[in-house]
Amino acid sequence: MKLHEYQAKDILGKSGITVPSGQLVTAADQATKATQIINGPPWVVKAQIHAGGRGKGGGIRLVQYPYEVVTATESLLGNKLVTPQTGPDGIVVNQVLIEEGIEIDREYYLSMVVDRSTGCPTMIFSPAGGMEIEETAATSSELILKEHIDPTAGWMVHNARNLIYSLDPPLPVGAIRPLMSVMGSVYKIFMTLDCTLVEINPLAVTKDRKVYALDAKINIDDNALYRHKELLQLDDTREKDPLEQMAEKYHLNYIRLEGNIGAMVNGAGLAMATMDMIKMAGAKPANFLDVGGGASEDMITKGVEIILKDRRVKAIMINIFGGILRCDVLARGVVAAARKTGIRVPLIVRMEGTNVEEGRAILRDSELKFFVARDLAEAATLVAKQVS
């Protein structure tokens, strides 16, 4: 689950990290009042969407006059913002954060993630603040400092020292203590809220040696949400694809993509491999859909329905390797879906494994038109034929 910047800053602020004072507005007429409460000029007007790269897309505006705060807010609210991370369609801006402008002396990057190779929470710190960390990694990886935290010892102050005293040029002396405290707080937030990411970028040091979190990102581990009920209300579902939301309700793992061949598969790895096969056959997958190891007939039916709701879909490829999910259960689900929604596109079914003969018989006897493929290679060829 991704949090918005203003939500993340609220959490940071409560943990003692200094953030600029700010006000969230959802209508342009609230903007004037915000300028009366918040220190300025200058002010910063920031679109609140989950995607990064907002600066490049014009979603962050630095302004000098109260009327500019209003016009910037007006131009953002209700409009789509396109950034390098939103895709060409962009995302509608529903909320805007108005903040005091902070005069920056130096900028840094600070984040915490779990390092997959070592299995340790890891703090990443860099003097290349304000840049995307991916960019820094690609162009000047020597600027990225990492500190693995031993999970049995937990956070130790020397972890902060290892990072801070590796800086060249060094951090201004007056900023060392405040930064150590920020780092400790970031670790604490990361561990107590089951985060997969806490990122402060830029982390600014001012002339008077205060340390500010100017931007913040927090992602929460979905698998741990059951023990953070208080965070559930922070989930802003307005940016989610409606079909993906519907799939979530039925415990189906569905991700909408750009192509026109729908795919339904059991198992995530096989689903990805099936998407790749569709592409190799010269077509493009319309979605990722993993119905899981133990899908019921009803879940299969819902899966087909969701795929068909995407009007771009020109054909569907169903690829099931029956283990726990039996082929006869699959076949009944597909037939039920076809009866219910009416098949408007060709359905290519490839199945193998448990009860495969019963499954094939159910499809055959349904008097509905399916293309039944003997193996994967044949299925791919059939898909290619449908789009050529």
Place this chain on the structure above:
Amino acid sequence: MSILVDEHTRVVVQGITGREGTFHTQRMLDYGTVVAAGVTPGKGGNQVEGVPVFNTVKQAVRQAGVNASCIFVPPPFAADAIIEAASAGLDLIVCITEGIPVLDMVKVAGFLRNRKTVLIGPNCPGIISPGKTKVGIMPGPIHTPGPMAVISRSGTLTYEVVDQLTRIGLGQSTCIGIGGDPIIGTTFIDHLKRFKQDTETKGVVMIGEIGGTAEEEAADYIRDTFDKPVIAFIAGQTAPPGRRMGHAGAIISGGEGMANHKIKALQAAGITVAMDLGTLGKTVQEVMEKG
């Protein structure tokens, strides 16, 4: 031979009275696995499919002599179950559970460091040495004994590959699903080291996917020290960045984990990468015939 599990493996099923636990206990018994005990706290003294149930893993070790565990307990209790099994001194733990919080696995990984217990998974189908035993949920009948090792981050994709191998006449020594989570107990290299020592294993099929750098690390290891043929397949060439593709660990993030990068690293290490899943079995056969 085979690695990690064989006919002498004595399994305790943790979470045996649950729906999944009971179902797969039956399937494992059908395959010939020695399921010597089950554990469900509070249900000690009962039986499931003729298997005695205990309240703790320690009791199962003492009274039923088990040396391996297969875990089906729900995500909130899975870390506890793994650490309980390791504390009881089991050699091998297979954790099937999907959806364990990452920070729980951080704790588990920390606990297992410097201990002898081998953890497979979580979020995996388990391990099978065909004809001897299976500890997990994979369909038994598609497997057949033979010279190929299979190591995979996936479940059904592995069944697909194993099925192709069996049909083409290439049996398997041991097949391991290492799991689709970001933090897993053992990774490609851990098992490659074991297969290197296993005289029955003549070649390895490695099935990777997007996310992380485990395949790249394995490529380095294979280039430097592994002397048997390896055929690899990587799923997720069409996966968009920033989205989790079903498996918690299958995500391209921070410019890391892309399929193309993995494929290039494997090829640069002299490993054959099958691009077409439909003909993967054939590709394996060609490589093995060349020797």
